Amino acid sequence: MLIPLLAGLFGLLIGSFLNVCIYRLPRDLSVVRPRSHCTTCERTIAWYDNVPLLSFVLLGGKCRACGARIAWWYPVVESLTGAAFFLAFWLFPAVAAVKASLFAAMSIELIFSDIEERILPDEFTIGGTLLGLVLAVALPTRGSLAMFFGPNAHAWAPSLIEAAAGAGISSGSLWLVGEIYYRLRGREGIGLGDIKMVAMIGAFLGIQGVLMTLIFGSVMGSVAGIAYILLSGESMATYRLPFGTFLGIAALAVAFCGGPVLHWPGFWA
Ligand SMILES: [Zn+2]
Numbered sequence: 001m002l003i004p005l006l007a008g009l010f011g012l013l014i015g016s017f018l019n020v021c022i023y024r025l026p027r028d029l030s031v032v033r034p035r036s037h038c039t040t041c042e043r044t045i046a047w048y049d050n051v052p053l054l055s056f057v058l059l060g061g062k063c064r065a066c067g068a069r070i071a072w073w074y075p076v077v078e079s080l081t082g083a084a085f086f087l088a089f090w091l092f093p094a095v096a097a098v099k100a101s102l103f104a105a106m107s108i109e110l111i112f113s114d115i116e117e118r119i120l121p122d123e124f125t126i127g128g129t130l131l132g133l134v135l136a137v138a139l140p141t142r143g144s145l146a147m148f149f150g151p152n153a154h155a156w157a158p159s160l161i162e163a164a165a166g167a168g169i170s171s172g173s174l175w176l177v178g179e180i181y182y183r184l185r186g187r188e189g190i191g192l193g194d195i196k197m198v199a200m201i202g203a204f205l206g207i208q209g210v211l212m213t214l215i216f217g218s219v220m221g222s223v224a225g226i227a228y229i230l231l232s233g234e235s236m237a238t239y240r241l242p243f244g245t246f247l248g249i250a251a252l253a254v255a256f257c258g259g260p261v262l263h264w265p266g267f268w269a
Helices: 002-027 054-058 073-091 094-117 122-138 156-185 192-232 243-262
Strands: none
Touching (some): 002 073, 002 094, 002 122, 054 073, 073 094, 073 243, 094 122, 094 243, 122 156, 192 243
8 A cells, every 4th residue: 555655646746747748838838947937927936835736725726926826727637647646556566557657647648738728749649659669668568469479479579569559550540530521521620639649548558448548538529529519509610629638538547447347458467
């Protein structure tokens, strides 16, 4: 229980960094410099006002200097990341736990970046795809393709092929769907960011995992999108669904519940 708890605390800190990324990456600002500052009055935030979760509660969700409201997603991102890191190290063996927490952190960034800015930063989509491929070699897991390899095969070979196929097949299919939609309707249905994000998910979750994510995310996104349009009265032609947000939620559900619930090996073995 100690290790999952420490991982959870570390996750809170990572969540705090993800907040910086969610705000700064779409604005092309450095995520390292300058130090955290209030986005309204620009004043630098003291370390004691920058403690994940705790400071938000103590400050009542307001900047100490100017009293401006701190965006609602700051504490949400921090708690979600903390919870994901805790769960990863509680549920999975060490190698899978490291992968699952990194994957969760990137997915959470993308979920909120898409809600807030309708942007899926390349740092997390392309960068995440590359990281997934590197980790498939460095920390191999038994994917669904392992059965096609002999017992003497290097562990990283099926793991890397699974990750590469997961990234390639899923993003390729989504690109094709988007292209067909574009030809038929004459407007973009699926953004390039979504396609790159799906590659990242495939590189981590493998073929079965990313396909489950695509199905689950599309169903969820369609239902939520139609409900939103009906309730808000916004026009179907102009509303832009944050598809990446739904993909991210689906990916987290598959990564954390897919194995235990569906008895699907891959991420965990
Ligand atoms: Zn302020």
